[in-house]
Amino acid sequence: MSFIDYYKILGITKTASEKDVKKAYRKLARKYHPDLNPNDKVAEKKFKEINEANEVLSNPENRKKYDQYGEHWQHGEEYEKAKKQQRQYQSSYQGASGGFSQEDFSDFFENMFGGASSGGRGRQVQFRGQDFNAELKLDLKDVYTTHKRTLTVNSKNIRITIPAGVENGQIIKIKGHGGKGVNGGPNGDLIIQFSIINHSKFKRDKANLHITVDLDLYTALLGGTLMVDTFDGKVKLNIKPETQNGTQVKLKGKGFPKYKKEGQFGDLYITYQIKTPTKLTGQEKTLIEKLQKLR
Known part of the structure; x- marks a missing residue:
């Protein structure tokens, strides 16, 4: 396995901060994303390398292992264990006839990390691939x-x-x-x-949706009907007389689908925002003044 310089791939130095890593990754990921480079094998390969580099360098623990062990960073713990075993073997068999030679130890490490040929002495240790x-x-x-x-x-x-x-x-x-x-x-x-x-007018809260709709003053006072948007169409609502500003109504089952619950939906909560009329005519002002005196 050839050594991959993840720092070079992201265009940063080994002293780069976590923020620098994140910034470099986002910039390059946008540039080489497959959606922006359809059928571009070079960009596709570059995008894969960028993601792999970010996977290692954005995680402090992985980055520490990578800085220490390079291409074998995923198997740092096994490597340390193998070195400890090597020291124990060397101590136990030092000077003894029939002990391990330096060549034996080389084979041990080659088998541990996949470098030995099929004819090597030891059994190759299997390791799970990187996520x-x-x-x-x-x-x-x-x-x-x-x-x-x-x-x-x-x-x-x-x-x-x-x-x-x-x-x-x-x-x-x-x-x-x-x-x-x-x-x-x-x-x-x-x-x-x-x-x-979310580019919609709805605010999502898990499976429930929320929306604020304008309600004219006269309909709020006298009642009537109002067409409102749901996520998959419009519905007609009956407005009760004397509806107050901020009144909330619930439309059961008109919210968002529930994850992995086929046919089940959350609710849609509608909050009324009463709009006060502007640019009143003289006649309208006179009528409102009469209403004010009656109240």
Whole structure:
């Protein structure tokens, strides 16, 4: 395995702060994202390298291991254990006939980290592959219904189903689609974090939605009907006479889909905001003054 300089990939130095790492990653990820570079194999490879570098350098513990062990950073604990065993063997067999030679110790480390040939003395230790982390940005309307989407990971297309009701920041794991295992070990997983962008007029609270609608003064006083938007269409509401500003009504089942609960929805909460009329005519002012005297 050739050494990969993650600092060079992100264009930062080894003294870069966590903030610097995050900033560099976001800048490069936007530049080389597959959605912005369709059918561009070079950009696709670069995007993969950027994500891999960020996975290591954005995690303080992983970064410390990488700085110390380089390409074998994932197996730092095993490496330390192997070195300890080597020292114990050397101490136990030093000067004794039939003991391990330096060549034996080299084979031990080669087998530990996958460097030995198939004809080596020891059994190669298997290690699980690295997990890949990815962020998937979706609009709120995209997760109102269950749908399928194709992701490109390691030059492979993965078809995934995104259930309706996925929340911002939610994480799902796709088993076996991460880094390749070492010495025949299992592959890592692909871990996807959802970033849900809300461009709608609704405020989401899990499966419930909230919206504020304008209500004219006369309808608020006398009652009537009002057409209001829901997430999937319009509905007509009956307004009670003398409705007060800030009154909230609930439309049951008109909210957002509940995650992995087929056919179940949250509620829609509507808050009325009474609008005071402006630019009154003389006649209107006279009528309001009469009303004021009556009150």
